[in-house]
Amino acid sequence: MYLPIHILTKETNCFTIKTYNTGVGYMEGKETMLNEIEKKDVRQRLKKVAGQINGIDKMVEEGRYCVDVVQQIVAARAALNKAAMLILESHAKSCVVKAIKEDHGEESIDELMQVLKHFTK
Numbered sequence: 001m002y003l004p005i006h007i008l009t010k011e012t013n014c015f016t017i018k019t020y021n022t023g024v025g026y027m028e029g030k031e032t033m034l035n036e037i038e039k040k041d042v043r044q045r046l047k048k049v050a051g052q053i054n055g056i057d058k059m060v061e062e063g064r065y066c067v068d069v070v071q072q073i074v075a076a077r078a079a080l081n082k083a084a085m086l087i088l089e090s091h092a093k094s095c096v097v098k099a100i101k102e103d104h105g106e107e108s109i110d111e112l113m114q115v116l117k118h119f120t121k
């Protein structure tokens with residue numbers, strides 16, 4: 001069993017998602033297959049979430065009403081989930097399809113299912 005981890009790294013002014021395998025596997029050092037449009041969309045969403053989180057921090061600092069703070073956390077979480085879903089969709093349509101063509105589809109689907117299980121927890 002392996003535990004893939006995804007890390008955002010900054011390379012040549014754009015973020016790349018690298019998948020590192022913590023055990024034995026085939027995907028070590030694999031890079032994102034997000035196209036430029038998808039990358040731009042995801043990055044815009046992540047920046048928006050970062051702004052939302054800064055806003056929430058400010059709300060806490062200012063002693064804003066608990067329920068209002070939590071509502072903003074819910075909104076930021078939903079926005080973050082949306083970004084993850086876009087990446088997952090792109091991954092399924094590109095990396096997984098490629099893996100199937102290259103005859104290691106089963107590992108790729110297992111990896112996708114594993115991350116989906118964590119994502120939906």
Ligand SMILES: [Cu+2]
Pocket residue numbers: 031032033090091092094095096
């Ligand atoms: Cu992928």
